[in-house]
Amino acid sequence: MVKKNNMILILFIFIFSTISYANGMTTLLDLKIEERASNVTLDEIWKTIPFKLPYAAKVKISIEATARDNGHADDDDIKWALNKEEFNWGTENAWDGRELMGKKKKVVIERSLLSGEHKIHIWADQRPTLHTVKIEMEIKEDIKGPNIKEATYIKNIGVRLLWDSVDKIKNYVVFRKETKEKNFKKLAEVSAPFYMDAFVDANKVYDYKIGIADSSGTVFGYSNEIKVELIEKTKVSVPKNIALNSSGTTVNITWDNSPEKELSKYIVYRKKAESITYDKIDETTKNSYTDSKVVENEKYYYAISAVDTSNNETDKSESNLIEIIFKGFKPEGTVSVFPEKLYPGQKAIVYFSPRRSKEIRKSRERGRRKDPNLSLNPEKIFFRYGWNGWDERYLVPESDSPEMTLDPESKYLVAEVEIPYYATQLDFVFFDELGNYDKNWAKDYHFAIEKDTIKPEPVPSIEITSKNKMLYIEWTAPRDPDVKNYDIYRSTSKDIGWTNPNNLVARGLTERVYRDTNVESNKTYYYRIIAWDYSGNQSDMSDVAEGIPTSVGVLLNDTCVWEPEHPSVGDMLKIYYVEDRGLLKAPKDLKIKVGVNNWDDSKIPIIHRPMLYDKVYGAWYYEYLIEDATNYINVAFSEGEKWDTNGGLNWNIRVFPDTTPPAKVKGIVGESLPNNQIRIKWDANKERDLAGYHVYKGKSRLNPTLLTATEFLDMLNIDEGILYEYNVTALDKSKNESEPSLIKVLSLKDVITLPDFTFTASLSARKPIRLIASTDALYNWKMEIMSNNGKIVKTYSGVSDAITVIWDLRNEEGEF
The missing domain is CATH 2.60.40 (Immunoglobulin-like)
Structure with a gap:
């Protein structure tokens, strides 16, 4: 008992046990501080360490520090706080020089925190040393970085990087390293999915990767790595002096011819003004090209590269911007067709002047002899058309012939048709509401369809789903509208076998899915896909996709x-x-x-x-x-x-007898209670046929009937301060019992009684009191300081076998 200024301090220590778990953590912060405090006061924060969580998660905080006894002087002490939760002087999660005597101590706590900003505050008394602070964060999901789709070196400018955007990510971090370097270095943070690295040197090789980050710059996922060689390998030079001129909806492109004898061909690229990447549109052996597939009132850039006989391609030589300004088409004569050159996939506009049609006028003059009131001007004109020399397979029925409409600007009647991809010729005639025809004097009207020589883009992406002895393959279509079908190649090697015709496993697929059942389980297969258009142009092969059939799951080998x-x-x-x-x-x-x-x-x-x-x-x-x-x-x-x-x-x-036991019970915890009781709790099992649970103490089952709740209170034969072993099992409706889940619980001891002691101190001096107790083992403890009227004025708690508390004579409200 302690007497001081009419106050009696009564100290009680309660013993109970705890249990904690941790798994699936990644390091968020790892600081090597190694700093000794100096000139600090008890009331001032010595260190503040901020950190940020990208999502709500469990964190593990580890702090290592040293505190010294300092002989007759005041000893070193450290206390700290996580946000508003304080770990006070003299507690297990603080540092006490009298206890540590200069030894290092590591404090570890686990807490569940919300996403956002958090802070660790550290206070010091005298001169303790702070060594390290480490924060680990629970991994809740695998956050994947973006896919780098282009890394191109533009001579005398830099390396251009383009990557796929990631949903809900607004910050990207660009990393780079040279081949001889071990670690990547941060280059920049950007908000858009592209970056131009202008700080590169010729004849070097660089590796790049892209990280995704939160607003504070913390990176949580990385892209694939991509290598860029700034070493010229081509035997031909980059095309120079690109010149553009347009006529209507046609662009003529010329450039200087490359002088090298190793020149094989040129590649022509085009992009719209607002686009980032170029699209390949054609190849040519000449130093000129005519692009007839442009749209009026659009702006375009063109680029030309050269390819040598070893198939090495130079950088692109870019042109200036050209705008396609179409001033209008002026039909002439009886019949006109726009545009002058027709291609599959385009729309053609046919112009017709009935008053210039001598055939229809002659037929109506003959009709007027029978009916003087018949007008020589037709009331309606219909457009009868077909394809490929009136091929019956593509013939439009006469009854479906569209009525032509008046174009107010040209004063011609017009009809619009979309040219199918199988068309090589447009055939048409006209007739009026009386059935009088204009057939071009029995020759009909025929306009040739130009052959499409531009190959489709490669298939952009392939996804493979693995099943038992089967791979399900699906892919996205190229942007070309005239893709007809696809071929699939398969190889057991990623790098070879793609030119072997025996590796063609599917031809002429019109649907973008394929089930490959001619495969072996647990073996890796590689796939590439080719797209074909209606004109017979073949795309380049897609990138390689791989899949491994499993050996488990259902086989669809019967109805x-x-x-x-x-x-x-x-x-x-x-x-x-x-x-x-x-x-x-x-x-x-x-x-x-x-x-x-x-x-x-x-x-x-x-x-x-x-x-x-x-x-x-x-x-x-x-x-x-x-x-x-x-x-x-x-x-x-x-x-x-x-x-x-x-x-x-x-x-x-x-239906077979069930011999599979339920899963092992998880989340089991034990709690010692007053009055010689122990409570056991656990997480519910998820089996659909779960019947209940059994609880065992030692080898004896405690519950006489099956438990359906997820907790049990043991009130029988509990002695104080004894470590008891409990096991919990789950049972299904077929009476299968799971493996036991073990928990050890230390029962409470009676209140520890401290010997009476007295001391002399002045309340006005307000000097703190050091209260010391010890136990025979490491326990959780709680100390309550009570006044002589039985009121609790202060409470301390912690975990140790040597209990030291410094009380500053203040109550919980901070009053003396």
Whole structure:
């Protein structure tokens, strides 16, 4: 007992146990400080360490420091706070020189924090040393960086980097290193997905990568690495002096011819003024090119590169901007067609002047002899057209011939048609509302369609989904509108085999999906795709995509299959119908009929449900939860009127005894309570057929009946200060029991009684009191200081076996 100025201080220490977990962490901050405090006061913050979390997460904070006894002088002390949570002087999470005697001590805490800004504040007394501060953050998801799609060296300018944007990311960090360097160095932070690195040297090789970051610049994901060689390998020079001129909707491009004998060809590129990247439009062996596929009132840039006989391409030589200004088309004569050159995929405008049509006028003059009131000017003109010499396969019925409309500017009647990709010639005639024709004096009108010589762009991306002995391949289409079909090549090597015709596994695909079932499980396969247009132009091969078929999962080798293959009660059974193998071919909607135990509906009703379509497998499926007392599941399928009942036998899926135990119980914690009680809690298992739990102490089961709750209170035979072992197991409805989950809990001891002691001190002097206690082991403890009227004036807590508290004589309200 302590007496001082009519106050009696009564100290109680309570013992209880704790347990903590940590996993899946990444380092957010790792500071090597190694600084000793000097000229600090107790009330002033010595160090502030800010940090920022990109998302709400669990953090682990580790601080290492040294505190000294300092002999007869005041000892070193450190306390600290995380945001508003303080770890006060003399607690387990603080540093006390009398206790440490110059030794290092590491304090580790774990907390769950919200996203955003946080701060660590550190106070020092005397001259302790702060060594390190480390903050680790829980990884909640794998944040992937962007994909670098271009890294191009532009001579005398720099390296241009372009990458795919990442959703919800506004800050990108550009990193670079030379080949001889080990580590990447930060170049810049940008908000748009491109960057020009102007600080490069010729004849060097650089590696680049792009990081994604939050607003503070903390990087959380990286792109692929890409190498750029600034070493000229081509045997020809970059084309020079590009000149542009336009005529209508045609651009003529010329440039100086490259003098080198190793020249193989030139590549012509084009982009719109607002675009970042160039698109390849053609190749030529001449030093000129005519582009007829431009649009009026658009602005374009062109670029030319040269290719040597070893297929090495030079940098692009860029042109000035050219604007296509179209001043209007002026039709002439009876019939005109715009544009003058027609290409597949374009729209053609046909102009017709009825008053200049001698054929129709002559026919109406003949009609006027019979009907004097007949006008020589037709009321309506219809446009009758076809393709490729009136090929019957593409002939538009006469009844569908569109009526021509008046163009007020030219005073001609006009009709617009879209040129299909199979067209080589446009054929047409005209007729009026009386059926009088203008057939160009029996020769009809024919306009040639130019051959498309521009190859499609490569397929931009391929995605592969792995299944059991199958790879599902889907891809995005090039931007070209005239793509007709695709070829797929497959190789077992990433770098070779692409010119081998035996590696062509699919030809002429019109859908952008392919299921490759001629594969082996756990073996790597590589794929590339070629696009073809209607004019027979072939794209370059796509980039390589790879996939590895698995050895697990369902095989769709019959009309009706299911997974798991040997289902049990409580399983979610997935039932497939493979239409390629069944009677119901390509139904729009498919329904399943499900019953149990030879269609016995006395306990479980027979159901009719719509099925869903799995695009990867190319099959219909339905998920069915297997209930108790099910021995067989009976299945049939219908598309409405027609049924597939497996020849009247139906499909009968056997339900096997369940021998698989539930998962091991997780999240188990123990808590010692007063009055000789211990509470055990755990996380709920997620099995659909879960029945309940058992709790064991030692080898004895505590619960007489199965528990359905996720906690248990043990009140029997608990002695103070004893370490008890508990195990919790989960049981399913088939009475399978999981492996035990162990937790050790130390029961509370009785209140520790301190010997009475007295001291003399002046309240007016306000000197702090050091209170010391010790225990026989490491315990969580709580100390309550009470006045002589029994009121608690101050509370301390911590974890240690040597308890030291410095009390400044203030109560919880800060009053003396």
